[in-house]
Amino acid sequence: xxxxxxxxxxxxxNASRGLIDSLPECIIxxxxxxxxxxxxxxxxxxxxxxxxxxxxxxxxxxxxxxxQGLFEVASGIYQIRGFDLANMTLIEGSTGVIIVxxxxxxxxxxxxxxxxxxxxxPRPVTGVIYSHSHMDHFGGASGILxxxxxSNNSIPILAPEGFVSEATSxxxxxxxxxRRRAVYMYGNRLPKGPxxxxxxxIGMGVSSGSNSLVPPNDSISSTGETRTVDxxxxxxxxxxxxxxxxxxxxxxxxxxxxxxxxxATHCLHNIITLRGALVRDAKAWSRYLDxxxxxxxxxxxxxxxxxxxxxxxxxxxxxxICEQRDLYGYMHDQTVRMMNLxxxxxxxxxxxxxxxxxxxxxxTQGFYGSVSHxxxxxxxxxxxWFDGDPAHLWEYPARxxxxxxxxxxxxVEAVVRQAAEFVAxxxxxxxxxxxxxxxxxxxxxxxxxxxxxARMMLASVFExxxxxxxxxxxxxxxxxxxxxxxxxxxxxxxxxxxxxFQPMQTVEQWLASLSVRVDGMKAECESxxxxxxxxxxxxxxxxxxxxxxxxxxxxxxxxxxxxxxxxTVSVSKxxxxxxxxxxxxxxxGQYKGDLGVLVKLLSLTGIQAHGQSHL
Numbered sequence: 001x002x003x004x005x006x007x008x009x010x011x012x013x014n015a016s017r018g019l020i021d022s023l024p025e026c027i028i029x030x031x032x033x034x035x036x037x038x039x040x041x042x043x044x045x046x047x048x049x050x051x052x053x054x055x056x057x058x059x060x061x062x063x064x065x066x067x068q069g070l071f072e073v074a075s076g077i078y079q080i081r082g083f084d085l086a087n088m089t090l091i092e093g094s095t096g097v098i099i100v101x102x103x104x105x106x107x108x109x110x111x112x113x114x115x116x117x118x119x120x121x122p123r124p125v126t127g128v129i130y131s132h133s134h135m136d137h138f139g140g141a142s143g144i145l146x147x148x149x150x151s152n153n154s155i156p157i158l159a160p161e162g163f164v165s166e167a168t169s170x171x172x173x174x175x176x177x178x179r180r181r182a183v184y185m186y187g188n189r190l191p192k193g194p195x196x197x198x199x200x201x202i203g204m205g206v207s208s209g210s211n212s213l214v215p216p217n218d219s220i221s222s223t224g225e226t227r228t229v230d231x232x233x234x235x236x237x238x239x240x241x242x243x244x245x246x247x248x249x250x251x252x253x254x255x256x257x258x259x260x261x262x263x264a265t266h267c268l269h270n271i272i273t274l275r276g277a278l279v280r281d282a283k284a285w286s287r288y289l290d291x292x293x294x295x296x297x298x299x300x301x302x303x304x305x306x307x308x309x310x311x312x313x314x315x316x317x318x319x320x321i322c323e324q325r326d327l328y329g330y331m332h333d334q335t336v337r338m339m340n341l342x343x344x345x346x347x348x349x350x351x352x353x354x355x356x357x358x359x360x361x362x363x364t365q366g367f368y369g370s371v372s373h374x375x376x377x378x379x380x381x382x383x384x385w386f387d388g389d390p391a392h393l394w395e396y397p398a399r400x401x402x403x404x405x406x407x408x409x410x411x412v413e414a415v416v417r418q419a420a421e422f423v424a425x426x427x428x429x430x431x432x433x434x435x436x437x438x439x440x441x442x443x444x445x446x447x448x449x450x451x452x453x454a455r456m457m458l459a460s461v462f463e464x465x466x467x468x469x470x471x472x473x474x475x476x477x478x479x480x481x482x483x484x485x486x487x488x489x490x491x492x493x494x495x496x497x498x499x500x501f502q503p504m505q506t507v508e509q510w511l512a513s514l515s516v517r518v519d520g521m522k523a524e525c526e527s528x529x530x531x532x533x534x535x536x537x538x539x540x541x542x543x544x545x546x547x548x549x550x551x552x553x554x555x556x557x558x559x560x561x562x563x564x565x566x567x568t569v570s571v572s573k574x575x576x577x578x579x580x581x582x583x584x585x586x587x588x589g590q591y592k593g594d595l596g597v598l599v600k601l602l603s604l605t606g607i608q609a610h611g612q613s614h615l
Contacts, residue, residue: 002359006060011266011362015064015309021119022069026082028111028207036107036209039082041192042066042199051194055470061267061367062199065308070115073310074255074302078120080112085203086136086306088112089259091252093230096126099144100259101306104136105209106143113144127229130159130216131261132247133166137306142212156229159216160238162246167213168505172513174276180491181275187476189483189491195463196479201267201368201472202307213504220248223291237295239263239288241281243270251296258300258317263289264324266308267367271331272377274473279381282374286329293321320363327364330354331371335378344387345379370471402440412438412450416457423461432461439485459485501577507534507541511555514580517605520551526604528597529565536572548601567593578610585610 026039050059068082076092089100102109187197237249243262303311415438422431435458442451459482466478532544578584
């Protein structure tokens, strides 16, 4: 298997090139003094040799991704790197500065803009561009825009078509499940250090400051569209369904600089993320990169992205784009070829090896996505969960299977002894499988001695698997799993918090979120309707009927309902959001009918109506 060359220092040269200034101590706090970003905790990567508890390639990636400061990329184009998971890019215009992808948190984007202004003068923000619909590329917008909403209206804010819908709808149905997994994927609860979290491949971690969604006032809908913002000409390429459902690349002709969003970073990206998401289209991703090569590959002299460091020179840029194109194309085409030969996703993933021309390049390594789980994602996109083996059509849930496996092997103690033998042989993967059965049974039977030994041994196996992998998200998953085994409950408290109803989401999205919170078995005998009149919405969004029947909540958008609802509510959209989240209640004149119906509906979704616990 081809491996990249550690003697090649090009990435280190590029990651440091153009450094103008950096924070003496890269610790960013919110107004109350709480730390929302701390890049200093990664200093060990630069002062310590790679230990046995980390994969050398991942250690190297952490060294590169943790370099922080203000960098000049090309004449008039700058980047803030190391202030969050993503990069913030600044383009100087005729009168001010255009900001691309203002990070996750307002505190971090404000700190980045302050560092830029310290070195380049107090230029006003004269434009904002969101490259795509993920939070780490728009959540900090309020930190760089004037506080006056009227000022924001006069500043061009550009985004790809469908941006607001995708930015607000992501995680609506399965947000709590995704947030729990994100704790594992990003290693949020792990200590930063040689035996803990050492980055996320595309960056070091996610900041925890205040988020916002300042909506765009101009959208790009087709490749070839251009805009001139503050005297800067920009050409756009639409790349939907690649790394995000709404995403675009763009080119600055005067500066000969291409912004490639997240379509080509300095590592393999995700076709399917471990936190959960819809499977991305690897074939489209490859095809769009080929289009990028045709449109800009012969012109661009600098390539920048929303993560990692730039690439300079036409030859190197063309090579990177085409190799990234081939990376996603190879995974897709070979997965499809082998599934058509009758192989399952797991079998394909186990045997998939990149060709030498790709496997030996640093920017194709699996620091964030992996060939293994991406191949399984491609298989899933086409074939679903079933691998075609009838024996797998109606298997028991994991705990029920574990109970039977453990009984066949003679009990938990026997399983632990057998697992120890596999550990001694170096077969950590199967040891983890055996110990997973033992721990599942122990949770059910609440045994102490052998169950405790199984948990501690599995924690140790997870740690060894984490220490060895080059993939940051696998490492974080394994080590967080070990932490949970050693300190039960240590990863739970923050992961299960329900997200509120966000102001930028539509009422339809709020009601969709509410519908999947209904406890169907508790609601199966309930049947009623609630009409909602939103006094401040447009005609097509003004009337909603909530129909509860057979354990299902069905929102219906229409005017002139037939039939009498048990309750009719007349409020503003904002007030409705507060009522649905248990933060406010209704006053006289805002409803007609039985308020107890609304209390019951909220209780069926796990929400206590504000001040109504006595009803």
